[in-house]
Every structure is written in structure tokens, then in C-alpha cells.
Amino acid sequence: MSDIFDIFLLEAVLNGLLLGGLLALLSLGLNLVFGVIDVVWICYAELIMCGMYAVYYLYVQFHWPLLLAMAAAIGVVAVLGWLLHQFVIRPVLNAEPINQLLVTGGVLFFLQAAATLAFGIEFKNLGVTLPSVRVGEMSFSAARLVAFAAALGGVIALWLFLRKTYLGTAIRAISQDRAIMPLMGVDPARIFAITSALGGALAGLAACLLVLQYDIHPAIGLSFGPITFLICVLGGLGNMVGGFVAAFIFAQFIAVGGFFFAVEWGYVIAFVFFIAAMFWRPRGILGK
Amino acid sequence: MLAARSISAGYAGFPALFDVNLEVRAGESVAVIGPNGAGKTTLLRVISKLIAPSRGEILFREKNLAAVPAHAVVALGIAHVPENRRLFPRLTAEENLRMGAYTSRKNFGRRLEQVYALFPRLKERRHQAAGTLSGGEQQMCAIARALMSGPKLLLLDEPSAGLAPVVVQAIFELVRRVCAEGYTVLIVEQNIRQVLKVVSRAYLLEAGRIVQSGTAAELLAAPQIQKAYLGL
Numbered sequence: 219m220s221d222i223f224d225i226f227l228l229e230a231v232l233n234g235l236l237l238g239g240l241l242a243l244l245s246l247g248l249n250l251v252f253g254v255i256d257v258v259w260i261c262y263a264e265l266i267m268c269g270m271y272a273v274y275y276l277y278v279q280f281h282w283p284l285l286l287a288m289a290a291a292i293g294v295v296a297v298l299g300w301l302l303h304q305f306v307i308r309p310v311l312n313a314e315p316i317n318q319l320l321v322t323g324g325v326l327f328f329l330q331a332a333a334t335l336a337f338g339i340e341f342k343n344l345g346v347t348l349p350s351v352r353v354g355e356m357s358f359s360a361a362r363l364v365a366f367a368a369a370l371g372g373v374i375a376l377w378l379f380l381r382k383t384y385l386g387t388a389i390r391a392i393s394q395d396r397a398i399m400p401l402m403g404v405d406p407a408r409i410f411a412i413t414s415a416l417g418g419a420l421a422g423l424a425a426c427l428l429v430l431q432y433d434i435h436p437a438i439g440l441s442f443g444p445i446t447f448l449i450c451v452l453g454g455l456g457n458m459v460g461g462f463v464a465a466f467i468f469a470q471f472i473a474v475g476g477f478f479f480a481v482e483w484g485y486v487i488a489f490v491f492f493i494a495a496m497f498w499r500p501r502g503i504l505g506k
Numbered sequence: 507m508l509a510a511r512s513i514s515a516g517y518a519g520f521p522a523l524f525d526v527n528l529e530v531r532a533g534e535s536v537a538v539i540g541p542n543g544a545g546k547t548t549l550l551r552v553i554s555k556l557i558a559p560s561r562g563e564i565l566f567r568e569k570n571l572a573a574v575p576a577h578a579v580v581a582l583g584i585a586h587v588p589e590n591r592r593l594f595p596r597l598t599a600e601e602n603l604r605m606g607a608y609t610s611r612k613n614f615g616r617r618l619e620q621v622y623a624l625f626p627r628l629k630e631r632r633h634q635a636a637g638t639l640s641g642g643e644q645q646m647c648a649i650a651r652a653l654m655s656g657p658k659l660l661l662l663d664e665p666s667a668g669l670a671p672v673v674v675q676a677i678f679e680l681v682r683r684v685c686a687e688g689y690t691v692l693i694v695e696q697n698i699r700q701v702l703k704v705v706s707r708a709y710l711l712e713a714g715r716i717v718q719s720g721t722a723a724e725l726l727a728a729p730q731i732q733k734a735y736l737g738l
Contacts, residue, residue: 384604384608384611387597387601387604387605388605388608390594390596390597390601391594391597391601391605394594394595394596394597395592395594397556398588398592399577400554400555400556400575400576400577400579401554401556401576401580401585401586401588402577402580402605402606402608402609403577403578403579403580403581403608403609403655404577404605404608405575405577406577
């Protein structure tokens with residue numbers, strides 16, 4: 219009896235690990251944009267929603283190959299991120315933070331309403347079912363395994379880009395001293411535009427992975443937008459390493475808490491932990 | 507090489523420079539000296555286009571900089587070491603140098619060797635976050651970062667500010683060596699006695715106006731400067 223109990227606990231822990239990879243990817247783009255531009259994209263999850271619709275329409279309606287549809291969706295959301303910066307963020311770049319929150323909040327409702335008008339409220343799905351993978355007594359969803367691998371790949375690729383390239387170094391530098399970037403020969407407006415497109419592309423990648431597991435509807439952003447913010451705040455907003463760690467902590471609370479009680483309880487425990495952590499470390503677990 | 511013609515400039519309606527004329531010839535090292543608040547930093551910021559002058563023009567190698575955006579100035583050959591060094595504190599020393607080479611990437615490896623030869627201390631510290639370097643090391647790193655772009659003209663803003671007296675000596679020795687390497691240097695300093703030992707010519711800036719100019723020896727000997735600034 220106790221053997222079986224441990225196997226299922228192990229399965230829950232491993233599922234938590236897989237979920238953690240996906241949550242880490244979700245937080246990545248938001249953290250990147252906040253860390254560099256110092257603006258919170260409240261509508262981040264709605265960009266992901268747009269990406270999910272892009273995959274759906276290209277794959278189901280236009281019969282593109284799935285991987286090509288996904289690549290195109292990443293491009294579409296990258297362009298959306300760039301547009302969001304040029305037309306919404308740039309005019310309020312030096313405004314009060316509350317105004318910046320309000321405009322991106324406005325974009326959230328705009329995108330939700332636009333998606334409802336354009337795509338309707340019925341749930342859509344790709345009709346792609348990836349099998350379960352059985353390891354001994356344990357079973358894992360292949361969609362989650364793929365999401366975990368892709369999320370890890372995305373994290374590593376972004377890390378190498380930020381460490382090893384001139385552009386990546388400039389993206390890290392601009393968050394430390396915006397005013398002297400011109401003395402390095404760097405146009406800050408260009409770096410901000412590129413960072414926004416990159417944040418969009420990461421949202422697009424998240425969309426490709428979520429669309430394998432979830433139905434698409436105009437309000438889907440609300441089901442994972444809040445948790446994405448909580449993870450970013452828990453890790454220290456703008457701190458990508460912190461967000462990464464926080465994603466795995468959160469996922470374990472959800473998965474293991476869900477194992478001992480019920481799935482909903484997993485979320486309750488995770489949010490209670492979040493509130494407690496905010497008292498303990500108000501600037502995030504790795505915040506400075 | 508550089509000519510400032512009747513420059514007036516200021517911040518949000520608060521004027522800081524009035525009709526400033528200044529010239530730096532190729533290979534020369536020139537200082538702008540004067541008390542705190544005289545407008546020395548503003549002058550350097552006008553030259554590197556961080557602020558636009560309200561009147562007058564800047565010519566660099568016969569080219570008028572009026573239409574050049576700030577981020578295109580480095581590529582023309584002007585590198586600016588800003589006031590308070592302004593390193594990127596969470597990048598390593600070497601990553602700061604890489605930012606200096608942003609417009610001139612092909613030459614990164616070669617220039618890195620040159621800069622490390624000039625500042626061996628930086629090579630030891632290259633993987634350390636710039637914010638954890640000592641004040642003198644940070645100033646070295648800031649100068650080295652500017653040299654990484656391969657400038658024709660180096661602008662130095664108060665390299666001795668905020669450093670311990672013994673470090674100030676070392677920094678002026680480094681500035682002397684940079685000048686001796688053949689760089690054209692325009693340096694702004696409050697430490698008049700030290701800087702006049704390093705440069706060949708100088709301008710005295712007071713309350714936004716050039717009030718005196720001449721060779722370093724002439725200014726060192728000028729009674730007005732001896733009395734007001736050197737305490738003789």
C-alpha cells in the first residue's frame with residue numbers, strides 16, 4: 219500500500235516539475251519586458267490568447283502544417299508586442315506607473331472584446347491529442363513533456379542570447395542605465411522595440427504550448443494571466459532567475475497540494491503561500 | 507579636429523553656457539577647468555549630443571553635428587567618459603568593455619588586448635561585476651570602455667572626482683599615458699593643479715563663459731588662477 223502511495227506522490231512531483239517548466243516560460247516574456255522597459259504588460263496573457271487563435275486558424279482553417287502554423291504564430295505575437303510598444307507604451311513611457319498599468323489594462327479588455335467579435339465565444343481546439351506516456355506505474359501527458367522541453371529550450375536560448383551577444387548585453391545594460399546608452403552608440407528606442415518584439419515572441423511560444431493542452435476562447439487569458447503575474451512578483455518582478463525558481467515552487471504547491479487534497483486545493487495552497495511570501499519577502503524571493 | 511562655435515545651452519530654460527568658443531586640434535590634449543557649476547559637464551554633453559545647444563554649432567572634422575542623433579556620435583569617433591563614470595554595475599568589467607565596442611565589433615579582440623595592456627588591473631578584474639570594483643578601478647574601466655570604440659577624440663568628465671588622493675595621482679598618470687598614446691583628449695576638471703600638469707592647453711570656464719585660455723604653463727602662472735584656484 220505504501221509503495222503505491224509513494225509512486226503516485228512521485229508522479230505528482232514530476233507532473234509539478236513539468237508544469238513548472240511551462241509556468242517558467244509564461245513568466246519569462248513578462249519579466250523580460252518589465253526588467254528592461256520598466257512597464258508591466260497587464261495584457262500579456264491576452265497576447266498569448268491571440269497567439270493561440272493564430273495557431274488554430276492557420277492549422278485548422280488554412281491547413282498549414284502544425285509546426286509552420288506555430289512558427290507563424292510566434293511571429294504574429296512578436297509583431298503584436300512590437301505594435302503594443304510603439305503605439306501604446308511609447309507615449310506613456312515617462313508617465314506615472316499607474317497610467318502605464320491602466321493603458322495596458324485597457325489593451326487587455328480591447329483584445330478580449332475584439333477576439334469575441336472576431337472569433338465568437340465558443341471553445342475551439344486543435345483536435346490534436348498527444349498520447350500519455352507511461353513510465354512504470356506513472357503516466358505523463360506527452361503535451362506536458364513537449365511543453366516542458368520547449369520551455370526549457372526557450373529559457374536556455376534566451377539566457378545565451380542575453381549573455382553572449384552584443385544586442386543581449388545591450389538589453390541587460392539598458393535596464394541599468396538608460397540615459398548613457400547613446401554614449402555607447404546604442405539607440406534606446408530601438409532596444410526597447412526589439413525587447414518588446416522578443417517579449418511578444420516568448421508569449422507566442424507559450425501560446426503554441428498551451429494550445430496543445432487547452433481549448434481556446436476569448437477569456438482564456440484570465441485563467442493563466444493572474445498566475446503568471448503572481449509568479450513574476452514572487453520571483454521579484456523583472457528578475458528572470460527569480461521568476462524561474464518561483465515557477466517551479468508554485469507548480470509543486472499546485473501539483474503536490476492537488477495530490478493530497480484536490481486540484482482546487484492545490485491552487486488555494488499556492489496562493490496562501492504567495493501571500494505569506496509577500497509578508498516574508500515583499501520584493502520577491504530573489505528580489506533585491 | 508573639434509570646434510565649438512558660439513555655443514549657448516541650458517536645461518529647461520535654465521541657461522548654463524553662454525557663447526562658448528573652443529577648439530581642439532588633432533593630437534592635442536586640452537582641459538576645460540573651472541569651479542563646480544561652471545557648465546563644464548554641460549559643454550561635454552553638448553559635444554556628444556546628449557543635449558542640444560540653444561545656439562551655436564559643433565564641428566567635428568569639418569562635419570556639423572547639428573543633425574547627428576546622440577547614438578550616432580560614437581561611430582563618428584567621439585567617445586565620452588561621463589561624470590561619475592556611469593558603468594553598468596551588474597555587468598562584468600569585460601561586458602562593460604563590450605558595450606563600449608558596440609559600434610566597432612570587428613575590432614573587439616584587438617582593442618581588448620590594447621586596453622588590457624594599458625590597464626593590467628582591469629584584466630585581473632574582468633569577470634567581476636563593475637559595481638564591485640574600487641573607485642579607481644571603475645574609473646579605469648570607464649576610460650577603457652570609451653577607448654574600445656577606437657575614438658579619434660576622447661571626452662573625459664572629471665576623472666578624479668570622488669577618488670582618494672592617492673588614487674587621483676594614479677588616474678592622472680593614466681590620463682597622461684592615454685594622451686601620450688596619441689589620443690586627442692578634451693578633459694574637464696576641477697582639480698586644476700593636477701590637470702594642468704597633464705594637458706598642453708586649457709580654457710577657464712566660469713559661470714558659463716570662457717574667461718581665459720592659453721597653454722597650461724601660462725594658466726598655471728596666471729595671477730588670477732593662482733589666487734582663486736591654486737591658493738597661492
